[in-house]
Amino acid sequence: MSTRTVLVTGAGRGIGRATAVRLARSGWRVFGGVRTDVAAKELAAESALITPVELDVTVPEHLAALDRELPERLDALVNNAGIAVAGPLETLSRADVHHQFDVNLVGPLALTRALLPRLRRARGRVVFISSVNGRVSFPFTGIYNASKYAVEAVADCLRVELRPFGVQVALLEPGVVDTDPWHEMDQILDELEAGLDPEHRRLYAPHFAGERRLVERIRKGAAPPERVAAAVERQLTRRRVRPRTAVGADARVILGMKTLLPACGLDAVWTRGIGV
Template sequence: MPAPSSAAPRTVLVTGASTGIGAACARTLAARGWRVFAGVRKLADGEALAAGSEGRIIPLQLDVTNRDQIQSVVREISAQCGEAGLQGVVNNAGIALAGPLEFMPLDAFQRQFDVNVLGLVAVTQAVLPLIRKSRGRVVLMGSNSGFMCEPFLAGYGATKHAVEAIADSLRIELRPWGIEVALIEPGAIKTPIWSKSREAAEQLFVGMPPECEKLYAAPISALRKMVEKIPSSAIPPERVAGAVAHALESRRPRTRYPVGLDSIAGSLLVRIIPDRWLDWIIRKVMGL
C-alpha cells in the first residue's frame, strides 16, 4: 500500500463516521495524509472525531436519508475542493435490525433499505460529478451477509445483497471515466452496531405478537447468546479501514475485499458447498 504523500492532500467523504468502521476509516485516512470530510448525524460526535487530527478531519452533519443534508454537504465539499474535485467516497453509513422475518414490522424492514441502500445511492449520485473531476474512487460498505445471510438478519442481508448488485453494475458503468468501484465485505467487527442491533431487536420483539415468542423462542434465545459472544471474537474496525485505504490508494484496487476469517471462509463456502449443507453448518454454528 502506498505511503502517505507530502503533496496536496487528497480528499474523501466518509459517511456514518461517528463510530465504529466509519470513525476508524476517518482516522486511518487522516493519518495517511487524506483530508477527510466525515459525515456524522450529530456534530458533537464529529468534533470528538476531529480532535487531534490537525484539521485533516472535517465533520459535516449528514443523515444519508435526508436529501437536503446531502445536497448541503456536496455544496460544502465542492466549495472547498473546487476544480480538484473529490478523490473518494466511502459509503459506510448503515444499520442492522434482527428478528424473524415472519413478524418483522415492515417499517423496520424499510428503514434498513432507506439507510443502507437508498441513502448509499443518494450520496453516490450526489458526489459523482466531483468524483469524475478527479477520476476518484467509490467504496461501498457491504457485508458477508451480502453473500451468505444468517437467519433473523434477512432485512439487513437483503440490503447488503442489494449493495453487491449496485457495486457490480456501477463498476462497469463508471469504467469509461476510469472511476474504480470497490466493495468491502467485513465479517464480525468490534463496533457498536452489535449493541445497537441488540437493543433495537429487543424493542422490535416488544412490539411483536405473542405467537412470535412462542414460535421462535428457542432460536431467538440462541441468537441472543451468539450476539453476546460476537465482540470477543470480532476483529477491530481498523482492519476494515486498512482495506478501505487500499481500495482508495492502490494502483489496481480489488473489486471485492472480504475482511476477517469468517468473511473469507464464507465467500469460499458459498461457492463450493450445496445450500442444504451450508444451512446445516449455519444452524450448528449458531446453536439452532
C-alpha cells in the same frame, strides 16, 4: 502533489470513524459525515485534517448542502453509513423494510450520484462497505442481508458503468467487527423479543435463545474497526482497486463455505448454529 480529498459517511463511530482517522493520519483531507454535534466535535478533535459535515444519507437537504461543503474535485467516497434491522422476517413491518433499504441502499446510491461530477474530475474511487452478509444470508438478519446483497449488485453495475470515466468502484466485505451494535446485542435481542406479539414470542423463543448463545461465541473473535479502515486505505491507494475484498478470517471462512457447500449444507450450518 495536491492533498487528496475523501468523504467518509457514518464517521461518527465504528468503521467510519476509524477510517476517517486513519486517512487523516496518512495526509488525506477528510470530510466526515456525522449526524450530531457531539459526534462532530469528537471527530474534529482527532485531526486538523478532518472536517465534520452534517450528513444523514436519507435526508435530501443534507445531500444538497454538500455542494457548499465539498471541493470541486473529490478523490474518494467511502459509503460506510448503515444500519441493521434484525428479527424474524415474518415479524418485520413494511416500515422496517423501507427504513433498512433507505439507509443502506437508497441513500448511499443518491449520495454517490450527487458526487459523481466531483469524482469524475478527479478520476476518483468509490468504496462501499458491504458485509459478508452481502454474499451469505443469516437467520434473523434477512432484511439486512437483502440490503447488502443489493449494495453488491449496485456496486457491480457502477464498476462497469463508471469505468470509461476513470472512476473505480470497490466492495469491502467485513465479517464481525467490534463496533457498538455487537456490544449492545444482548439488549437488542431482549427488546426485539419483548416487542413481539405473544404468539410470535412463543414460536421464536428457541431462535432467540440460540441467537444469544451464538452472539456470545462469535463476538469474542470480532475484528477491530481499524482493520477495516486499513483495507479501505489499501483500496484507495493501490494502482487498481479490487472489486471485492473479504476482511477478517471469519468472512473468508464463511465465503469459502458458500463456495464449497450446497444450499442445504449452509442451511444445516445455520440451523445448528442457533440450535433449532
